[in-house]
Amino acid sequence: MKRKIMLISTVALMTVVPMIVTSTNEVRATVNSAKKTVMHTAIAYDRDDNSTGRKYYAYDVVTVDPKKVTIDGNLYYKVFGKNQYLKATNIDGVTRRMTHNAYIYRSSNRRTSFNGKWKLYRGQTVTTYGGSYKFKNGKRYFRVGGPHKQYIKSYNLGPVINTNTAASTDSGEETSFADQFIPEWASDGFYRIKGTTHWLVAVLVKADKKLPLRDPQREENLNKYAYITFSKDTNVYNADGTIQNHNGQKIVKQMGQFKVDKLMYIWVPSEKKANLFYHLVGTKFYATNTGTSFFDKIDVGHDAYVKADDVKFVNGVQLTPLNTAAEAQVAAQKK
Structure with a gap:
């Protein structure tokens, strides 16, 4: 080189x-x-x-x-x-x-x-x-x-x-x-x-053949979080299984990737069953249009969840459920 x-x-x-x-x-x-x-x-x-x-x-x-x-x-x-x-x-x-x-x-x-x-x-x-x-x-x-x-x-x-x-x-x-x-x-x-924790800055290296480039910061995040995308307009839930009230607004369908850090079952009273949910890391998301501005955001807070079936896993950590559907049902009945 x-x-x-x-x-x-x-x-x-x-x-x-x-x-x-x-x-x-x-x-x-x-x-x-x-x-x-x-x-x-x-x-x-x-x-x-x-x-x-x-x-x-x-x-x-x-x-x-x-x-x-x-x-x-x-x-x-x-x-x-x-x-x-x-x-x-x-x-x-x-x-x-x-x-x-x-x-x-x-x-x-x-x-x-x-x-x-x-x-x-x-x-x-x-x-x-x-x-x-x-x-x-x-x-x-x-x-x-x-x-x-x-x-x-x-x-x-x-x-x-x-x-x-x-x-x-x-x-x-x-x-x-x-x-x-x-x-x-x-x-x-x-x-x-290969086989080390050492990195070479690509711009300073002339490789003999084309090699895949890496992003250390992104890889670090991928080892900490799972990432989902909103493939359709999505309701946001509280930890007790109730839908958050945002005046009819949902998180809007969008292409971005969003961090989640937990996967767990939550009992949904309106459906009388436990569903699998992701816990959202972010707190503000673009919302469905209510006639004021397409770029409106809703603040979902720090304890917000979306159904795993309503979103699409993209990459990052493959999260394992923290509980079972039966455990979520028992926990809800104790409240």
């Missing part, structure tokens, strides 16, 4: 990393909140990693809870007083090391300065914010400053060496697998070395 090979141990990457660098754009608001500047357009997610549809744009100032939250291996700030979470890398950024000398750009063909300098050099470290942008020239760039436009070609930057978010607890937080690499590396996939 002529190109440089990067060998990564998943064991090493999942090690708890102490966060000791604090953000330079933090201004304390109160004891229980802090004001932060969004440095890269950020989608707000709920606690279950579902998009809320709300966006915060670069240089918006937002009040957040100082304590960070880990969702699916990534660090988030909770917007103060709202069920909205913003990825910390869009606010605090991450530290990367320069792999080549590089100019700073404000557009694909116009240079600018950064901290009084027009050029950064190999070996220096720099903070980048969020994912990379694709400019009109087809090349990708990372934002390194603001509010003026200041970008560096992603080609000149190495993987993440530090997350610039202060830990909220003594035990620190985990750094996700994906955050170890620049986004285009992760999007190009990885090769797994």
Whole structure:
């Protein structure tokens, strides 16, 4: 292989990393909140990693809870007083090391300065914010400053060496697998070395023959959850077997894959029998149209279930029922 090979141990990457660098754009608001500047357009997610549809744009100032939250291996700030979470890398950024000398750009063909300098050099470290942008020239760039436009070609930057978010607890937080690499590396996939827990970044490897690409983060999730799809409009049930009341709305038929983490029998009083149900991990789902908006969502809460017969298993863990139909019937009769 002529190109440089990067060998990564998943064991090493999942090690708890102490966060000791604090953000330079933090201004304390109160004891229980802090004001932060969004440095890269950020989608707000709920606690279950579902998009809320709300966006915060670069240089918006937002009040957040100082304590960070880990969702699916990534660090988030909770917007103060709202069920909205913003990825910390869009606010605090991450530290990367320069792999080549590089100019700073404000557009694909116009240079600018950064901290009084027009050029950064190999070996220096720099903070980048969020994912990379694709400019009109087809090349990708990372934002390194603001509010003026200041970008560096992603080609000149190495993987993440530090997350610039202060830990909220003594035990620190985990750094996700994906955050170890620049986004285009992760999007190009990885090769797994057979019989090991080591991975090769596909973009840095020239394979002698075509090999299947792998996604370590996705594989980790597939080992934790089962995934279903809604092949028809679907009712949502409570743990006692009653249908949730959403003014006639159901979860709408859709192509997406959704996490479930339990399979169990629940006695359904209206049918006088036990049915097999999946427990939903997410809490907000697109709903059938009621005339207001096709994109309406219903909030089903954290203890919601759908009939296994109403949905289609796609992939992930093959869940085993936690109980039997008879046990579900006996449990219902005791209530």
